[in-house]
Amino acid sequence: MSLTEETRAPAVLPDAEAFSLIDAGGAAVPEKQRRGYDLPDIDVLKELYRRMVIARRWDTQVTALTRQGRLSTYPSARGQEASEIGTVAAMQDTDWLFPTYRDSIAVWSRGVPTAELLSGFRGDWHCGWDPNEHRTAPQATPLATQTLHAVGFATAAKLKNDPIATVAFIGDGATSEGDAHEGFNFAGVWQAPTVFVIQNNQYAISVPIAKQTRARMLADRAVGYGIPGYHVDGNDAAAVYTIVSEALERARSGGGPTIIECLTYRMEPHTNSDDPSRYRDAEDVAAWKDKDPIDRLEKYLTAQDAIDDALREEIAKESEDAAAAMRDAMNAEPALDPMELFEHVYNAPRPALLEQRNALKAELDEISDGGRVN
Ligand SMILES: Cc1ncc(C[n+]2csc(CCOP(=O)(O)OP(=O)(O)O)c2C)c(N)n1
Numbered sequence: 243m244s245l246t247e248e249t250r251a252p253a254v255l256p257d258a259e260a261f262s263l264i265d266a267g268g269a270a271v272p273e274k275q276r277r278g279y280d281l282p283d284i285d286v287l288k289e290l291y292r293r294m295v296i297a298r299r300w301d302t303q304v305t306a307l308t309r310q311g312r313l314s315t316y317p318s319a320r321g322q323e324a325s326e327i328g329t330v331a332a333m334q335d336t337d338w339l340f341p342t343y344r345d346s347i348a349v350w351s352r353g354v355p356t357a358e359l360l361s362g363f364r365g366d367w368h369c370g371w372d373p374n375e376h377r378t379a380p381q382a383t384p385l386a387t388q389t390l391h392a393v394g395f396a397t398a399a400k401l402k403n404d405p406i407a408t409v410a411f412i413g414d415g416a417t418s419e420g421d422a423h424e425g426f427n428f429a430g431v432w433q434a435p436t437v438f439v440i441q442n443n444q445y446a447i448s449v450p451i452a453k454q455t456r457a458r459m460l461a462d463r464a465v466g467y468g469i470p471g472y473h474v475d476g477n478d479a480a481a482v483y484t485i486v487s488e489a490l491e492r493a494r495s496g497g498g499p500t501i502i503e504c505l506t507y508r509m510e511p512h513t514n515s516d517d518p519s520r521y522r523d524a525e526d527v528a529a530w531k532d533k534d535p536i537d538r539l540e541k542y543l544t545a546q547d548a549i550d551d552a553l554r555e556e557i558a559k560e561s562e563d564a565a566a567a568m569r570d571a572m573n574a575e576p577a578l579d580p581m582e583l584f585e586h587v588y589n590a591p592r593p594a595l596l597e598q599r600n601a602l603k604a605e606l607d608e609i610s611d612g613g614r615v616n
């Protein structure tokens with residue numbers, strides 16, 4: 243089959259200016275700059291605000307527990323709440339999320355219980371929850387692999403006439419991986435119902451975006467794959483929610499994939515084992531603090547008289563309850579069975595794995611017999 247005007251996607255580059263509905267000062271963007279979009283309903287904005295505030299408290303508590311040695315590692319999403327929560331708030335329960343290690347607050351916002359979510363970061367099970375129950379895949383650490391999972395899953399759903407969409411989060415640095423190219427390309431070819439949300443938080447650990455690409459912006463890649471591309475202010479929850487909602491609707495109704503670049507900033511170190519003062523300026527961080535996603539939505543809602551002290555207190559209480567529940571869950575010592583390490587690796591265990599399993603079993607038996615392992 244050769245490409246016809248019908249099967250070929252229009253060659254349109256996304257707008258250079260990031261799409262925004264509420265600016266950094268908390269004011270609505272003038273109507274003539276909104277490209278025909280309205281702001282979401284005030285109740286939607288209040289819900290986005292509530293979920294972002296609680297998510298930030300949750301994220302702060304995980305970082306604190308990491309410092310206390312309760313978790314081995316944690317990649318914080320502080321500063322990225324609008325991209326994370328704006329995206330998952332636009333999803334239906336039946337849609338599937340394919341997250342990365344960065345996206346814990348999004349996974350939590352999908353309803354995965356804290357203890358199950360943090361089990362991998364604590365060094366227990368890699369994926370402590372049931373993906374089918376929450377329609378949320380395990381958090382991918384090998385960069386960009388989740389794009390392939392999301393496209394494969396979406397294509398299978400399409401073949402079964404199951405009207406769902408998948409969302410794959412991906413970092414700016416991970417778009418340099420071959421898997422990202424394969425994911426984007428086959429999504430275009432198969433018209434998979436997948437929405438790729440590139441969180442351009444400016445860094446891949448210490449490597450700035452300028453060392454990843456000469457392209458004007460990452461959203462420009464979309465045109466080369468024949469996929470609609472959007473460049474969005476990733477600190478504006480209203481804008482992220484609006485564009486992701488539209489892309490998901492298009493995907494579920496047979497319109498194929500979308501690539502959305504959310505321009506944001508990683509406020510914290512890459513993980514608790516990183517020292518960003520070695521590679522980025524404090525002024526840069528301060529400038530992004532002025533674009534904070536929660537502050538701007540709070541300012542907008544306050545100006546609209548949509549938020550009062552009673553609501554602030556209610557949200558603060560919910561946040562503290564979530565943090566307290568996390569402390570309780572993480573301060574409990576689960577009894578772990580080291581032999582579980584070998585579960586669910588292969589459908590039929592391979593000889594080399596069985597050998598390792600037996601060796602560990604023998605060592606553990608020796609310990610329980612009072613013997614010493616050297
Ligand atoms: C295939 C692969 N190569 C290298 C790594 C090591 N690594 C972990 S995170 C990271 C940076 C990724 O940056 P980005 O995609 O921008 O995501 P962010 O951490 O900023 O959310 C790298 C290189 C990895 N996890 N997987």
Ligand SMILES: [Mg+2]
Nearest residue numbers: 413414445446
């Ligand atoms: Mg990054």
